[in-house]
Amino acid sequence: MGSVVGVGALIFDDVKTLIGLAAGSAWTLCIFLLIANSRERNRISELKKDVEVLKTELANARRQADHWSSTAENVSQSVLTVLQMGSTGAANPPPRRRPRNPAQAAAINVGAIGDDGVGEE
Incomplete structure (x- = not known):
């Protein structure tokens, strides 16, 4: 604003003209600052909304x-539990049970029936 009035003082000799020039440049600067302030407020409010979404x-x-x-x-x-069970299970296998039926025991020995008493296919 000072440079505008300084240049105006070189061109114009009238004090009223210089005062008008100073007032006009101050008004223009005020309008510019109001517009810039409004834009920044809008931008800040958008950033606040974005911060809430991010939170x-x-x-x-x-x-x-x-x-x-x-x-x-x-x-x-x-x-870990399964691995521990597997490691202890191999060292201590479950006890084998003997079949009650002697024919079934013979079939197990031949391999026709599995250890669990069910026929193998």
Whole structure:
């Protein structure tokens, strides 16, 4: 604004003209600043809305990550249990039972019937 009035002082000698020039440039600057302020307020309000959406998405992502973490923990515990059962099961096999029927015992020895008493195909 000062440079506009300074250039105007070189061109015009009348004080009223210089005051009018200063007032006009101040008014123009005021309008420009109002427009810029309005645009920035709109932009800030949009950013606030985006922040709220991102907060909600972050909360959902954390909740789902907790769920996945607990699911992964359950799966790992199940796998560990199965592996432990497998390692102890091989060392201590279940006791074999003897069939009550002697004919069935003979068939098991020949291989016609499986260990569980059911015929093999």
